[in-house]
Amino acid sequence: MPADATALAAAIGSGRISARQAMERSLAAANDNAHLGAVCSIDDAAGLDAADRFDRLPADLRSIMPFGGVPTLAKDLGGPFQGLPVTAGSKALDGADRAADSDLAARFRDAGFCLFGLTTSPEFGLSLASEPQKGPLCRNPLSESLSPGGSSGGAAAAVAAGIVSIAHATDAGGSIRVPAACCGLVGLKPSRGAMPAGPGYGNYLGGIATELAVCRSVRDAKAAFAALSGNPRGPFAEPVPFVPAEKSLRIGLLTDSGDIACDPARLVVLEEAARALEGDGHRLVSLSWRDIERLANESAAVFADIAAINLAEFAVTAGFDVSRTEMMTQAVIARGAAMTGAEAWGIVNRLAFIARDFWRVFENIDCLIAPMLTSAPKPLGSFPTDHDDVELHFARMQAFAPLAALANASGFPAITVPFGADADGLPLPIQVFAPMGGEELLLALAARLEAEGRWQHPFQIAGADA
Template sequence: MHADATALAEAIATGRLSSREAMQASISAASAFEGLGAVTYLDGAKGLEAAAAIDALPHGSPERAAMAFGGVPTLAKDLGGPFAGFPVVAGSRLMARRGGHVDSDLASRFRKEGLCVFGLTTSPEFGLALSSEPDIGPVCRNPLDPARTAGGSSGGAAAAVAAGIVAIAHATDAGGSIRVPAACCGLVGLKPSRGAMPAGPSFGNHLGGLASELAVARSVRDIARLFFATSGNAHGPFAPFVPTPAKEGTLRIGLLTDTGHRYPTDPERSSVIEEAGRALEALGHQLVPIDFSAIEQAVLSSDKAFVDIASANLANTIATFNLDASKTETLTQAVIERGLRLSATDLSGSQNAMVLSSRDLWRLFEDIDCLLCPILSSAPLPIGSFPSDHGDTDLHFSRMARFAPLATLANASGFPAITLPYGSDGDGLPLPVQIMASMGAEPLLIELATLLERDERFAQRFPIAGLTA
């Protein structure tokens, strides 16, 4: 049996436990795992209130039956959203946890599916690192090895799910921030297609199209249920998102095991890509070797676009709201200054590079149906590998690119990508694989990930709070 959010929802729906009991177990687990630094803000009263509202619905009622995750406790990220009643500060002392905001359209959909929010998970200041160690604390650690990072910027979400505090958690991805933490902690993470998820009610920049929101989870079926329940039909100035049905028959699986001399991937994390490819080949699919040179320029352009757009976006945010940048971390101040120095011409060039990277991938996907490739170049890095006490932005962003060499490609191009664990290395840490596909091809990614999914997931080293066999 899957030990995941779907199983927990079924236990609640059948009366094996109440939503309140599940919530109480999650709140207790958050306290027990406080040393992991996964949760940065907790409001148990709001969580219990949301759980009570689910319990008040009669079992078998149409409203309750329509929920994908009725009564399941969850956590929102301290970046993105927002979720009403949970004041986000983006990991920064610049902000104050006062009041709260109305629900974003996505937050409303989370609640409609029965997810009960009781806190916020740790992220780095303004999401600027592939670790989650903000100066304001807490330092987020990997449940599989607390000396290592849980990834970033959705590291708190991944740590909470891997530790079993919750079975599924809200996450965002502008430069690998869903997929990298999922890969570090042995979870499943999907970065949706650009435009797939609702962006209201503010319909802001969302990092020029780099950013998407969804979740990290313990199973592919959890991600699939949440994606199909919350995506599409967005109100506002966007065309309707319609997923492309998964192609039937033999698929052409692009196999990229090498990320080039600029971003070398360790042998174990390269070989697992080939192993996963051979498994799909044994199921009747065709492997198409892809050389890194075919996408190298798109990767380099994507990395530059991420840096430029993230820097300009942050600088604009500080200026628009007249915020005191001196209260931010040293590295954040340097990123703000970088954004202020960026010329309109250079920013336009980076925005155009995003379009060209998308074009390059469209051409690649004329010959293949998906791309199987690495997400991390090494095991999760030690705590402290992405320090923020310096102003060398080139060094910082190059460290990120070396650790997750293909992360920003999906963000810049707008294409969907999913990651999941596929075995373990010599130290017992996850060996993740990443699959990318063309715009709107989430059904294909979910189908392939389901074929690769194994029963023994790393997150199950820790039971899910409230879920008993």
């Protein structure tokens, strides 16, 4: 029975289920799970049309698509995907024109995905929860009083609940990895320059943002990265694949969380994962929070500043009514608008120094195992946006995911994978960093840890009974 998108594609390819039947089951699952708030916009007709078009393709064309006929959802932020009216979780963008496909969206379709809607995102991605005031409020399928994280929380909730087997997601400050960690999924944040950014090639968020997916399995993440990445054609060079000098890896292990209040179970699981890899012949190198504390804090600060600058500029160029946005969004826009040109340049320039200094950490290691989250998923309402204390808002997010922004600011790839469950049955995720171009290394390590079988998805994927 299909346990992930790859298996579902195989079931469709073998004829055990048609793409239309798979789509019908995903649409039914979306309706049955509407209370989760994972999906903010559904187009049944577009989904069925995409599935029917796939089913009519010649067999030789269907066979070369790694995700042929697989239903999926785009995020209400990023893209865009033609025919899906992205609003970025904001009332201010309601009724926006339906744009043409981005290069990435076109690759999603070329890989065989059949799209039928959008997943919930916080307004303009400014939260590690997915509770836009315009609605819907997104709940974690693993425990509905908890958040699935953000900003790709709707995507993660949809995949965890089995509405779809994989979903488009974006990551500018942990927005793929945090929701994946909250929902027991695999989330790969690619290297800067690995993913296409056309056709506009705008320097969106100074290069800290990237797109890919949240996945049920490492093999899905690997197949999605292979199908969707490469040949970005600007504005950043495609990273050269990282190859360790020796077969035996030097695995950095972050053994403490310094002043960050971290659930002890989430530190214990790091060592357990590291010991599993050590048993394969790799060498552990201990690091303390002091070794990366400045970089973690600097990255979080730069993320907050770049988000403010970017959103202030977008408010002007897009010409939307700022008064229709949430209070936190208005405060972030005001913060960005108040910055001088010199201040803005200094903030962007700090990205280069963060990348340089993170490279120096990797002079003695080939990868770094660190916490993804400091606690279990947060209760709903833990990241409110009905206030204007920007510092407090971003501090709350950093306390929950203290190293999330480091991958974005440095441009390094990072992956989160569940490695067990806590006493309440919620996932215990870990995060692994690698140098630029190190996706294959991360995927190999994540597959090794996944093979331990310490986490099981509680909900079946729609169409898995084929």
